[in-house]
């Protein structure tokens with residue numbers, strides 16, 4: 001960054017910039033606020049000084065000028081400018097513009113790391129072993145029909161990189177397999193027994209990601225209860241994603257609550273995705289196995305994801321699937337290629353088919369044979 005706060009892209013034009021080219025450049029840059037971007041000529045070099053830019057608009061302006069003008073010098077210079085701007089990999093996004101300077105400035109706190117460590121105290125001292133194991137080959141890339149609690153007991157400690165799942169919600173859904181209408185205490189007891197096994201089989205540094213929708217009509221905040229469970233187990237809270245489904249077609253009232261403060265009933269168009277880490281917030285992985293693009297990363301670390309609900313539930317005959325896009329974002333953001341992904345409530349196999357498509361290894365468990373058969377069929381349709 002220069003003293004005026006611009007990122008400076010130095011470009012030796014490699015040729016004399018003729019007057020015609022200068023005119024073309026001035027036409028282009030006159031369309032943009034000097035505060036955002038401008039050119040400075042230094043001898044034979046052209047320096048682009050940039051703070052922020054709507055790159056799509058700029059690219060299309062450059063394309064138009066390339067079409068309108070035949071001057072070869074102008075073509076070389078314009079192409080150099082656009083390709084050097086496009087090659088900048090670090091930027092923020094604000095109001096449709098890429099921000100190239102100061103986008104990552106945090107408020108400065110002296111000795112931030114030490115202070116963070118002091119605040120954490122004993123709560124952050126990991127109780128988990130950091131010795132990871134391999135998932136036995138017989139469980140790799142498998143869909144297994146059975147009770148997760150029993151099946152996970154057969155797996156060694158610390159052998160799975162990422163668990164992504166959505167448990168039965170206790171809404172009274174019509175699953176083929178299990179009752180979905182328990183007393184809340186027995187529901188959470190059964191769920192947490194399975195989650196305990198999940199935590200055990202999760203690697204040190206592995207992530208446990210749970211999609212959960214509270215049953216608001218029962219006033220049971222399941223997402224908080226689930227989060228408290230993980231915190232009590234010493235798992236580290238990595239974050240919470242708000243999955244905005246934009247399904248506004250819910251009714252506005254029930255009898256007696258319309259337009260009255262006595263008991264207004266709140267509406268939710270979203271679900272939660274809670275993310276926990278075992279032992280450490282940082283996950284080990286080979287850099288080449290990270291498959292998230294720069295744009296995806298920038299968009300998805302903003303933890304409100306607008307994704308339409310799965311539309312094929314009738315086709316799959318399953319009442320509570322999550323969409324592939326949700327699984328895909330979770331996997332690309334929190335796991336590496338070749339990692340082991342486990343879904344202990346795999347349903348008709350959304351997690352496992354996305355894992356296969358994204359070149360992860362997987363294990364899906366569901367208690368229903370019918371759902372497992374569909375998950376297996378779905379895997380066969382995944383094209384690599």
Ligand SMILES: C[S@@+](CC[C@H](N)C(=O)[O-])C[C@H]1O[C@@H](n2cnc3c(N)ncnc32)[C@H](O)[C@@H]1O
Pocket residue numbers: 146147148149165166167168169175177178318320321322323344345346347348349350351365366367368371
């Ligand atoms: C919310 S659904 C998951 C749907 C899945 N995410 C999908 O997209 O297909 C919960 C699933 O948990 C399964 N299930 C319930 N109890 C189970 C248990 N003890 N062990 C394994 N699966 C169980 C149900 O059969 C149901 O398919």
